[in-house]
Amino acid sequence: MANPIKGAVGAIGDAAIDAAKKVLDLLKSGRADEVTTSMYEQADKSYLTKNYDLPTDTASRQARALEQNYDLDTPRYHGGFDDIEAMAPLDDIRFQDNPDGTYSSGTYSGPGLYTTTNPEDAYENYASISGPDVRQKITSEIDRLTDDFSSFETNPADFMWENMSNFEVENLKNILNHHAITDRGNASTKIDIKNIEKVISEYKALIKKQVKNGVVTSGDFEDFENAVDAILNDDGMFPLGFAQSLAERRVTNNYSGQVLQVVDRANNPATIRGSGATFLEGGPPKQNVADFIDDAEKEIKRSAYADEIEYREAVQERAEELATEMSYSFEPEGPAVDLIESVLDQLDYDMYGGTVDEISGSLYARMYEDGGIAIDDIENILKANYDSFDDSDSAAIILNKAYRAVGFDAIDMPNPEKVFHFGPSGATHRVELDPSKVRVPSAMFDPRLKNLPNLTASVPLAMATGYGALQGVGSDDGNVQR
Numbered sequence: 279m280a281n282p283i284k285g286a287v288g289a290i291g292d293a294a295i296d297a298a299k300k301v302l303d304l305l306k307s308g309r310a311d312e313v314t315t316s317m318y319e320q321a322d323k324s325y326l327t328k329n330y331d332l333p334t335d336t337a338s339r340q341a342r343a344l345e346q347n348y349d350l351d352t353p354r355y356h357g358g359f360d361d362i363e364a365m366a367p368l369d370d371i372r373f374q375d376n377p378d379g380t381y382s383s384g385t386y387s388g389p390g391l392y393t394t395t396n397p398e399d400a401y402e403n404y405a406s407i408s409g410p411d412v413r414q415k416i417t418s419e420i421d422r423l424t425d426d427f428s429s430f431e432t433n434p435a436d437f438m439w440e441n442m443s444n445f446e447v448e449n450l451k452n453i454l455n456h457h458a459i460t461d462r463g464n465a466s467t468k469i470d471i472k473n474i475e476k477v478i479s480e481y482k483a484l485i486k487k488q489v490k491n492g493v494v495t496s497g498d499f500e501d502f503e504n505a506v507d508a509i510l511n512d513d514g515m516f517p518l519g520f521a522q523s524l525a526e527r528r529v530t531n532n533y534s535g536q537v538l539q540v541v542d543r544a545n546n547p548a549t550i551r552g553s554g555a556t557f558l559e560g561g562p563p564k565q566n567v568a569d570f571i572d573d574a575e576k577e578i579k580r581s582a583y584a585d586e587i588e589y590r591e592a593v594q595e596r597a598e599e600l601a602t603e604m605s606y607s608f609e610p611e612g613p614a615v616d617l618i619e620s621v622l623d624q625l626d627y628d629m630y631g632g633t634v635d636e637i638s639g640s641l642y643a644r645m646y647e648d649g650g651i652a653i654d655d656i657e658n659i660l661k662a663n664y665d666s667f668d669d670s671d672s673a674a675i676i677l678n679k680a681y682r683a684v685g686f687d688a689i690d691m692p693n694p695e696k697v698f699h700f701g702p703s704g705a706t707h708r709v710e711l712d713p714s715k716v717r718v719p720s721a722m723f724d725p726r727l728k729n730l731p732n733l734t735a736s737v738p739l740a741m742a743t744g745y746g747a748l749q750g751v752g753s754d755d756g757n758v759q760r
Contacts, residue, residue, distance in 0.1 A: 294322035310726035342723040354393035357404030359531040364732040365713035388678025390709035405535035419525035435506040458519030467517035473508040480505040547688035555654035560614025562605035570600040620680035687712040
């Protein structure tokens with residue numbers, strides 16, 4: 279049986295001050311490159327603010343932000359259910375299994391920090407339990423609970439021990455008091471509070487035995503099983519609605535929805551969808567027409583033309599044709615080719631041989647026809663023709679990696695309401711692809727630490743109690759970041 283005990287909580291108190299002192303010592307001694315993401319995260323931010331070796335007033339911090347090309351005039355908003363101290367490197371984790379809300383599964387454009395220019399959009403659709411994006415994640419988690427773990431239905435006690443965390447079991451009262459269980463009319467399940475407390479008590483007793491003995495025996499587990507039986511329905515299963523309650527708690531981090539305001543210094547976003555989609559030039563290398571004049575003169579008879587002007591025009595036209603024909607003898611080049619090849623390099627030819635050839639042919643045909651290709655077309659062709667299999671990356675992740683490989687630092691989707699059919703029209707969604715280019719407005723914007731991915735250690739800017747908490751975001755609040 280797995281031990282569900284979580285890791286230790288981050289450093290606090292004296293340890294946090296020690297971390298802050300270490301950060302300051304490294305900065306003052308010219309060793310900023312030794313400041314790590316974890317070190318800065320653990321540092322006491324109040325101590326940093328009081329002892330920093332750069333001015334911490336708003337005007338000074340904003341001046342440093344502008345020097346680093348942060349766009350302070352375009353606030354962006356991230357909605358979610360996790361406190362985010364730093365964006366993790368996008369390739370360091372399994373995207374599908376990552377618990378951090380920054381890289382939630384099922385997203386349209388792969389991993390990154392998702393933002394919108396509209397704060398209401400961020401709250402209503404991404405930080406509210408009623409938002410379509412959140413509901414999709416909850417549905418997926420319900421399916422995972424009921425499909426992947428057979429013990430959910432066949433052995434609830436095993437499920438609770440193997441697949442629920444300490445925090446979840448110890449908060450069993452709240453989970454069982456969820457509206458999905460209690461608001462079912464005649465089908466509602468009423469559970470004696472004493473029975474719930476008995477489950478929690480026996481669970482804690484098992485934890486102690488496991489810590490002390492290293493194992494939990496069948497005899498030890500029997501009392502826990504008996505306690506769990508008392509909270510099950512007549513069919514020996516969890517009450518109806520239990521999976522929904524547990525899934526909502528997991529997806530929403532105990533319903534702590536929040537909106538975070540950020541600014542960025544992305545300077546090369548890839549714009550997808552619509553007439554403003556990024557267009558990349560590409561095709562066969564152009565040949566110098568002058569190099570083909572002699573060959574054209576040998577083919578064109580002077581006597582066939584009335585005067586020298588018509589003859590020279592015919593020669594020029596033929597030279598251009600020869601140059602074009604010759605260009606197709608060489609491999610195509612240009613930024614369009616770089617992106618197409620970056621996409622194709624990630625596809626599994628052994629598994630999808632025919633499909634990959636079709637995707638390659640469609641991409642190159644479009645590029646040759648238009649003298650380049652719009653990113654819209656690359657997105658449409660790949661997503662319509664490529665299906666991921668087992669552990670292979672999805673089309674969205676393949677595109678995400680390809681964009682980063684050719685130098686894009688963000689993905690923009692203007693007016694996503696037309697694509698997703700929800701959210702305010704006119705907003706622009708952005709996926710931040712470079713963790714070092716995003717900060718909260720209260721950041722320190724220290725140029726010595728510009729390559730760190732830490733973006734905030736502050737309290738949430740807007741909790742699930744309402745959007746009104748966002749008013750005045752960006753003023754001096756005593757929080758410090760780069």
